[in-house]
Amino acid sequence: MSVRVRFAPSPTGFMHVGNARTALFNYLFARHHGGTFILRIEDTDIERHSEEAVRVIYEALKWMGIDWDEGPDVGGPFGPYRQSERLNIYKEFIEKLKEKGLVYECYCTPEELEEMRKEQLKRGEPPRYTGKCRNLTEEEKEKLRKMGRKPVLRFKVPEDRTIVFEDLVKGRIEINSRQLGGDFVVVRSNGMPVYNFVVVVDDALMKITHVIRGEDHISNTPKQILLYEALGFTPPAFAHLPMILGPDRSKLSKRHGSTSVREFKEKGYLPEAFTNFLALLGWYPKDGKEILSMDELIKRFDIKDVNSAPAIFDTTKLNWMNQVYIRSYPVEKLTDLIIPYLEKAGYDTSNFNRKWLEKVIEVTREYLTVLSDAPGYMETFLKDDFEVSEEAKSFLAENPDRLKVIELFYHKIKSLEGELSEEKFKEIIKEIGKELKVKGKNLFMPVRIALTGKMSGVELPILVKLLGKERVLKRVENSLKQVNL
């Protein structure tokens, strides 16, 4: 039987990195086995769902390089792929449960249930539904209905049964039905079925073979297995991925900083780096190779190699990976991605020659960790009216020779005939060194300051070449003005 897996997020308006990793592992698993990857939108909680929120999911997945074979937008043989559009399907299976006498109406109000939970907790008992309404008579129900109460439908959980499943990453897991918190709700009082129920119906009908999801779903699994059985379906295989933790070792959430895919995209992480990094959170290739393209990930991915211990989300390594990817990215693509950051920083990029911009990026890419660093590092090339830093000024003031270097450099460039090439620049510097009898830092640093106002930066010959004679002169004039007070 061919592998069919699904990623089933609820549209909350943002894609959490934990969800992104779940999607990725499902995707890798599907592609590795030549199976089908399905996208299903879990929006039974209608109040929270919006079209925009669904689009956020599409965008995040596409950005990461994940495509799906079946889904709300592309369709497929087992649609619809949005739970809010599957309501009559669920109704049919609710009827089945009713016929079998496996569900019953419960008229307790949320307030009553909350009260009950509090008391149980106070007594040191695990909170659970007691089964209060399990044996209500018709008259009692009628009475409660007259009070204006709308019932929920609860599933009858068997008294004392050990539910066992073989988890693909955790191993054998056994839970007694007594630990399930009592009879659980399958249909809300507003008639809307609840997650644990719809997920079973959908996974069964969509012929899902492997359910790969976060560890926080382990406690749902026995309930779902009970429903599979009640409905006459065979449960799929389960694989529960270890949690992703924040630096404080608690479940990663918004208070830990950036946790949405979009934030990483906006900061300027390359999708290849981000995906590569996520893949290594809880999984490790047998051969130990860490920089891996999507194809290489697919080739190597094995659910058996997924770690069962949780991982802390620490972006230090992501930063390194991003640098690695930035340095090997095609310049054209990199330029396309960097231009928006330049625009945001106030540059009108239409003023720049595209080829020239690419050359600038070619030399500055080495310095970038994230794309949003680009405007800062590229400033040296883009802005001629810079300010000479205080550090640089005092450096020049320390030794009169240093200023002389700048002045001589200026005259030599001014009287230069023809193009200012890298070689020409090196020659000129050598000449200055000989004529003024200076060398080392005393020779190079003044020129650097005159050209950039800073004490560090890219290699001078390259800078000079990309600037051209006119801009070099303009810059030296600008610096001289600031230093000669």
Place this chain on the structure above:
RNA sequence: GUCCCCGUCGUCUAGCCAGGCCUAGGACACCGGCCUUUCACGCCGGCGACGCGGGUUCGAAUCCCGCCGGGGACGCCA
């Protein structure tokens, strides 16, 4: 509180199932050196972990028991 899951360098992890090849390997980070007439890159080196206690065994990171620690779940959220 109850149940479930987890515990190897600061972090991601290899090794654990099939005990000796482990004076525990790699990567990131950190520190130092080299390279570079700057910074970064690159190269070389260093620091650094089997949660604790018992047991089994000639031998345990690996198997067993207990403890401790961390996390998750306990919704008419998904």
